[in-house]
Amino acid sequence: MKVLILTNRVPFPPNSGYPIVVYNTIKGLLKLGVEITLFSLNTNKHRVDTDDIYDPVFEQINFHVFHLDTEVNVWGALNNLFSDQSYNVSRYFDEDAARLLEDILREDEFDIIQFEGLFVVPYLDIVKANSRAKVIYRAHNIEFEVWERIARIERFTPRRRYLEFLARRLKHYETEQANRFHQVFAISEQDRQSIVRFGCETALEVFPVALDFEKYITDQSKTSFPTLFHLGAMDWRPNKEGLEWFLEEIWPDIETLNSELRFYIAGKNMQRQFFEYDSDNLVVEGEVFDAVEFMNSKAIMIVPLLSGSGMRVKIIEGMAMRKCIIATSMAAEGIRCQHGKDILIADTADEFYRAILQCVTNPTQWQEIGENARKTVERDHDINTISQRMLKVYEKLISV
Secondary structure: OEEEEEEOOOOOOOOOHHHHHHHHHHHHHHHOOOEEEEEEEEEOOOOOOHHHOOOOOHHHOEEEEEEEOOOOOHHHHHHHHOOOOOHHHHOOOOHHHHHHHHHHHHHOOOOEEEEEOHHHHHHHHHHHHHOOOEEEEEEOOOHHHHHHHHHHOOOOHHHHHHHHHHHHHHHHHHHHHHHHOOEEEEOOHHHHHHHHHOOOOOEEEEOOOOEOHHHOOOOHHHOOOOEEEEEOOOOOHHHHHHHHHHHHHOHHHHOOOOOOOEEEEEOOOOOHHHHOOOOOOEEEEEOOOOHHHHHHOOOEEEEOOOOOOOOOHHHHHHHHOOOEEEEOHHHHOOOOOOEOOOEEEOOOHHHHHHHHHHHHHOHHHHHHHHHHHHHHHHHHOEHHHHHHHHHHHHHHHHHO
């Protein structure tokens, strides 16, 4: 079976949510004998030097890349106001990229073409005009819901109005496009329900984040306690806003709990403002070379998201590393977890304070929650099980 996968960024190295999801999808399908061709947009924001990719998975695929500038600019935003297109999405379409994709489709025949996320959907017309393959849309998020939530917590009225405008445009585009595919994959049951509510009549399956558990090896002897940590890309607005809230509303009280307590903050594109919080008890590390090793060395994971959609890959990874995770309901959305068993849910400053106090004063509890977390993700997120299910959907589609 020959599959073409379209992505809005290069999924190598798999060091954050979207690349991890795509990378493990490719890795799992390759194990099952699927021939994979990957067409990736390489944007300025997530630019990868593709000549420096050294990965056994990369060596097994046919790879095509197009370098694209998707930066927001004032003139582009103003011109978009007088069009009927979503500015969030239209920035990812380029005529030269379309011609490259057209060449790929003319040179080879594919059974399945999978669009990984909304931002490659503008190339659907090119695919349909040049291929008879079955087309699949994988929703990594309900994108317009992300922007609606961001708009709701924006205090500056002119900016909030513009964010609401972008969300409306995005909603129209997202709901319209879903029915143009033969199959839709949602990343969580909650997202599946949302997609159904906005009128999707296409066949719909849930495929959560898949992990290769051979990568997630824990060594408790290297875990320091008491330690808290936050790990996430800081150029993603929900991460930034959630961490700001935690540092301003919760951390000052937490810091006085125990003179030995340390809070470590790590992630790509760490903004200067967070380094200003650095103190004896709070350590801002910026981007770390090995996220798994970083997680292994710390005890309790803090995920204070106030907006967002989809499934938080870093939470899944933290659970795989047997971490006790304290997260908002929003952050844990889509994960089949249970408060007090394999995660701790906290939605207010007081709830975060109590949960952290509970873990710091009762080390046995955070360890038990971490062990249960590992069992949960092994049940729901195994790469082999998920890949086999996906291949069965492919086989069913091409048999029709």
